[in-house]
Amino acid sequence: EVQLVQSGAEVKKPGESLKISCKVSGSTFTNYWIGWVRQMPGKGLEWMGIIYPGDSDTRYSPSFQGQVTISADKSITTAYLQWSSLKASDTAMYYCVISQTLYSFDYWGQGTLVPVSS
Amino acid sequence: QSALTQPASVSGSPGQSITISCTGTSSDVGGYNYVSWYQQHPGNAPKLMIYDVTNRPSGVSNRFSGSKSGNTASLTISGLQAEDEADYYCSSYTTSSTVLFGGGTKLTVL
Numbered sequence: 267e268v269q270l271v272q273s274g275a276e277v278k279k280p281g282e283s284l285k286i287s288c289k290v291s292g293s294t295f296t297n298y299w300i301g302w303v304r305q306m307p308g309k310g311l312e313w314m315g316i317i318y319p320g321d322s323d324t325r326y327s328p329s330f331q332g333q334v335t336i337s338a339d340k341s342i343t344t345a346y347l348q349w350s351s352l353k354a355s356d357t358a359m360y361y362c363v364i365s366q367t368l369y370s371f372d373y374w375g376q377g378t379l380v381p382v383s384s
Numbered sequence: 385q386s387a388l389t390q391p392a393s394v395s396g397s398p399g400q401s402i403t404i405s406c407t408g409t410s411s412d413v414g415g416y417n418y419v420s421w422y423q424q425h426p427g428n429a430p431k432l433m434i435y436d437v438t439n440r441p442s443g444v445s446n447r448f449s450g451s452k453s454g455n456t457a458s459l460t461i462s463g464l465q466a467e468d469e470a471d472y473y474c475s476s477y478t479t480s481s482t483v484l485f486g487g488g489t490k491l492t493v494l
Contacts, residue, residue, distance in 0.1 A: 369477035370435035
C-alpha cells in the first residue's frame with residue numbers, strides 16, 4: 267500500500283526559511299507525480315504544484331510560482347516543499363499528494379502544520 | 385485562476401439523495417473529463433471519492449456518483465448516512481496544465 271509520511275509541525279518566524287518533506291513508500295517513486303496542496307485555517311484546498319521525480323518535470327500554480335520550490339530526491343523517495351522567506355500569510359496545513367495522472371490525487375499525506383508568527 | 389464554484393453548503397436527511405455542483409469554464413471543467421471529488425472530515429486529510437468525472441476508486445461506496453454537463457460537474461450521494469457529513473471539494477485539470485480546486489461544500493446530514 268502506498269504511504270506518504272510528512273515531516274512534523276514547524277513553528278517559524280516571518281523571514282525564516284523552511285523545507286518540509288514527504289517520504290513515499292509502497293510505490294515506484296519515479297512513476298508517480300508528487301504534489302503539494304495548501305489549506306489555510308478554516309479555508310479550502312489550493313493546488314500549489316507538482317513534480318514528476320522520473321524526469322524532474324515540475325509545474326506550479328500561478329499563485330505559487332516564485333513563492334515556493336518543489337523538489338524530489340529519488341534516492342530516498344522523498345519530495346520537498348521549501349520557502350526562502352516565510353510570511354505570516356503562509357500559515358497553513360500543507361498536504362503532499364501522490365498521483366498517477368497529475369490531476370487526481372489518489373493518496374494524501376497526514377499534513378504538515380506550518381504556523382508563521384512573530 | 386479563480387477557484388471552481390461550489391455551493392457553500394448543502395443538507396439532507398438520512399436516506400435522501402443530494403447533489404453538489406462544481407462550475408468552471410471551458411478551460412477546465414468543460415474542456416476535460418478530468419474532474420475529481422474529495423471528501424474531508426474535520427481534522428483529517430482529504431480522500432479521493434471520484435476521478436475522471438465518473439470513476440470510483442476501489443473501496444469507495446457506490447452511493448457516490450459523478451457526472452458532468454458542459455462546464456458543470458456534479459457529485460451525487462444517494463442513501464445519505466450520518467458518516468457522509470463532511471466537506472466536499474471538486475478539482476479539475478486546466479488548459480494551463482495546472483489543477484484548480486473548488487471552494488468546497490459543507491454537507492450537513494440533518
